[in-house]
Amino acid sequence: MxxxxxxxxxxxxxxxxxxxxxxxxxxxxxxxxxxxxxxxxxxxxxxxxxxxxxxxxxxxxxxxxxxxxxxxxxxxxxxxxxxxxxxxxxxxxxxxxxxxxxxxxxxxxxxxxxxxxxxxxxxxxxxxxxxxxxxxxxxxxxxxxxxxxxxxxxxxxxxxxxxxxxxxxxxxxxxxxxxxxTRDLAERADVWLPQVRRLLDGPQGTHVAAPAHRFSSAQQSALMLREGPRRQAYACETGDWSHVDVYLTKTTDYRLLLLAGSPWEDEMMDWVGQRGSTVVAVGGEVPGAAYALRYTGDTDDDVRLLSETLVAELLASRLWLDQE
CATH class of the missing domain: 3.40.50.10490 (Glucose-6-phosphate isomerase like protein; domain 1)
Structure with a gap:
């Protein structure tokens, strides 16, 4: 590698x-x-x-x-x-x-x-x-x-x-x-990547959430952070988050990469807002997120499915290069 x-x-x-x-x-x-x-x-x-x-x-x-x-x-x-x-x-x-x-x-x-x-x-x-x-x-x-x-x-x-x-x-x-x-995200990476890195590269890892119909995006994003720079990273489905991951917002420096588009985001954002957790939203405007990264075509759910993992991949790439 x-x-x-x-x-x-x-x-x-x-x-x-x-x-x-x-x-x-x-x-x-x-x-x-x-x-x-x-x-x-x-x-x-x-x-x-x-x-x-x-x-x-x-x-x-x-x-x-x-x-x-x-x-x-x-x-x-x-x-x-x-x-x-x-x-x-x-x-x-x-x-x-x-x-x-x-x-x-x-x-x-x-x-x-x-x-x-x-x-x-x-x-x-x-x-x-x-x-x-x-x-x-x-x-x-x-x-x-x-x-x-x-x-x-x-x-x-x-x-x-x-x-x-x-x-x-x-x-x-x-x-x-x-x-x-994909081209739009890559060409503008020098603009958005430093901010996304500052918000998501926490001392206790990065969490990624995505809707069930795009859950593979959360899984792949977390894998990229583990596989390259060897960071702690975890995937969760957005609706299930309120049943399984919410507890960590109370006891950890919780950093979340939210791949937008789930109808269940409101409950998640209520919890992270109460507990001061950090959220970066990708592909949509999510009230309460510290940063929203938009890109060409992100109103189409299938375009999201095929392109949104590049955010975590580019973050992983930068972290990995800086470790060398």
């Missing part, structure tokens, strides 16, 4: 995302699937599992049966005719994901979504979808996480026969909008 190369990987995010959008305008990567899919079973670890969890919930909300479980689970879902197993592994084959694939081999059609389509694991599976995120030289899954979400939105489009996925737009248009949001 290398902090300078991680910074370079982040700087190229919008370029790779634009290329992926152009590719999706010409091709359906999920055409490899069987014609009649009854249920999708996702299995993955780490950031791949974060993305799969949200995308499984989206499919369920749209009427298609789906489930996401950690590849390490001792209780893998049983499969029946019509089920498809989608194993997600950006790196091309964690031990746990390989074990899950072997469990399902010959029991259901298998698809591997990976950033390493030439890996030995990919060679053992007839159906492979390429993330097209390029080589992440820094050793941190950042572009590949973003591309995982996009490719799983492409799966949603394929399974449901949708021409659009967000505000009446096609998927390529959404991905271009996310690339613009």
């Amino acid at each position: 290398d902090p300078s190369l991680f910074a370079a990987d982040l700087a190229s995010k919008s370029i790779h995302l634009t290329a992926l959008a152009d590719h999706l305008a010409q091709d359906d990567p999920w055409r490899v699937l069987p014609g009649d899919v009854r249920r999708v079973v996702f299995t993955a670890m780490g950031s791949s599992a974060y993305a799969a969890g949200v995308c499984a919930a989206r499919l369920l909300a749209r009427g298609l049966d789906a489930v996401s479980v950690p590849a390490s689970s001792g209780l893998p879902p049983a499969v029946r005719e019509g089920d498809v197993v989608v194993a997600v592994s950006a790196g091309g084959g964690s031990r746990e994901t390989r074990a899950a694939i072997e469990h399902y081999r010959d029991r259901a059609p298998l698809v591997l979504l990976t950033n390493k389509p030439q890996s030995p694991l990919a060679a053992s599976i007839p159906l492979v979808v390429d993330l097209r995120a390029g080589v992440e030289a820094g050793g941190v899954a950042c572009r590949s996480y973003q591309h995982t979400l996009v490719q799983l939105l492409a799966l949603e489009r394929h399974l449901l026969g949708l021409d659009h996925v967000s505000n009446g737009r096609g998927l390529p248009a959404l991905v271009h909008a996310a690339a613009a949001a």
